[in-house]
Amino acid sequence: MTAMHLPGFNEAISVSALSVFLREWLETNDMLQDVRVYGEVSNCKTYPSGHCYFTLKDSGAQLNCVFFKQSRLRSSAPTLRDGMGIALNGRISFYERDGKLQLYVESAEPLGVGALFERLERLKARLEAEGLFAEERKRVLPERPEVIGIVTSPQAAALRDMLRVLRQRYPLARVILAPAQVQGSDAPASIAAALDALNEHGEAEVIIAGRGGGSIEELWAFNEEVVVRAIARSSIPVISGVGHETDFTLADFVADLRASTPTAAATAAVPNIEDWRIELLDRQQELGSLMEERLEELAAQVADLQYQLEHRSPVGQINNYRQQLDEASERMQTHMRHLLSIRAERLSGQTLQLHALSPLLTIARGYAVVRHEPDQRLITSVKQVQAGDALSIQVQDGSIPVTVREELGSV
Missing domain, CATH: 1.20.5 (Single alpha-helices involved in coiled-coils or other helix-helix interfaces)
Structure with a gap:
């Protein structure tokens, strides 16, 4: 290895000069140019260019790694994913622009599932056996919650996004924030305490627990048993909104509803x-x-009623009856005139007949009519009178009173 000499201790150099020195020093170390290292893949991202960037870690340290497309194709390396245990061959160098020590991978050999994921799978299987992930445990969310509880970091951008969505979609709701650490070793206990606090407060009708995207390590708090059990014992329905759409945590399985992002969780919590x-x-x-x-x-x-009323109105009926009365009156008058005419003709005939039989005609021919006074009883026989009776003899031009002097015998 060729030694490089830096300027004197008291002489300042630029960052670029120091970075070049570090890169050249690392690249001239034969041992670091052919190194084999193993660990667990984390925060793995493959770009459209085909280059893959990830972190290799174990329980005590982590190392930035770059796996260029040409090296991947040449070595027929497997597709890398978070949690994969893997052994890498490559060289160590210094990336001057970002000031990072990196392993430039030449080949990769899988070693199986990483220890972190093995522990996750064991915990998931145990909690699932207890029934914590069962669908029948899931509760229906309230349609119009008046109060919404949120468990997240007060400094998180995800909180601002959730508040913006809630304000736009349903400004009628009130929000209670239960602040919690969502990353780091203290995060699981902090999240569980915030969930318990909202349940003890009792005013929230639905709880959103979550945070924005990040690496699997940054989201790991939502895989811890203390958080899962806090969600399971919550008497208030819980929506999990952790990371991005492709991120899954145990909190998603136990929550009453899993949302792909914190923003989606806020959207699911309230109507529009x-x-x-x-x-x-x-x-x-x-x-x-x-x-x-x-x-x-x-x-x-x-x-229709007006039409019926007009046709069934008492006024119309009265007018109708009046017309019928007039017609009946006319018929009655005609009938009476006819009857009177007949009766007049009959009376005239009877008058003529009576006149023909009238005693006056007989008297006019020289005969007389004798009547008893004062009852005007007609005397037709001498036997009807006695001496002293007053009689009247009616002749053509008057009546002659007489008195019977003596009783007359029969003729």
Whole structure:
């Protein structure tokens, strides 16, 4: 290895000069140019260029790694994923721009599932056997919660995103923040305590527990048993919103609803008041149409009733009866005139007949009519009178009073 000499201790150099020195010093170390190292893959990202960047770690340290596309294809390396245990061959160098020590990978050999994921799978299997992930445990979220509890870091960008969504979608709801650490060794206990605090407070109707995206280590707190059990014992429905769409934690399995992101969790927690406005407008139009139809029906009924009233009105019936009365009166008068005419003709005939039989005609021919006074009884026989009876003898031009002097015998 060729030795490089730096300027004197008291002479300052630039960052670039020091970085170049470190890179050249590392690249001239034969042992570091052909190193084999093993550990667990974490925070693995493969870009469209085909280059893969990830962290290799164990329980005590971590190392930045770069696996260029050409080296991957040449070595027929397996597809890397978080949690994979792997042995790498490569060289150590210094990336001057970012000031990072990196392992430039030449080949990779899988060693199996990493210890972290093995522990996760064992915990998941045990909790699942207890029934903590069962679907029948899942509760229906309230449709219109008045109070929403949030468990996350007060400094998190995810909190701002959730508050923005809640304010836009459903400004009627009130938010209670239960601050918690969501990353680091103290995070699991902090998250569990925040969940318990919201349940003890008792005002929230639904709880959102989550944080934004990050590496698997940064999200790991939501895989810890203390957090899973805190969600399971919550009497308030819990929505998990941890990381991005592809991130899954044990909190997702035990929560009443798993959302792909914190923003999606806020969206799932509340209805969209804009949908209510649209629905209200639709209902208003529907109600207007129904009212118009109903008014048209009532108008038709009123017209029908008015028509029936006009035809069944007492005034119309009275006018009808009046006309019938006039017609009956006319018929009666005609009938009476006819009867009177017949009776007059009959009376005239009877008068003529009576006149023909009248005693006056007989008297006019020289005969007389004798009547008993004062009852005017007609005397037709001498046997009807006695001496002293007053009689009247009616002749053509008057009546002659007489008195019977003596009783007369029969003729």
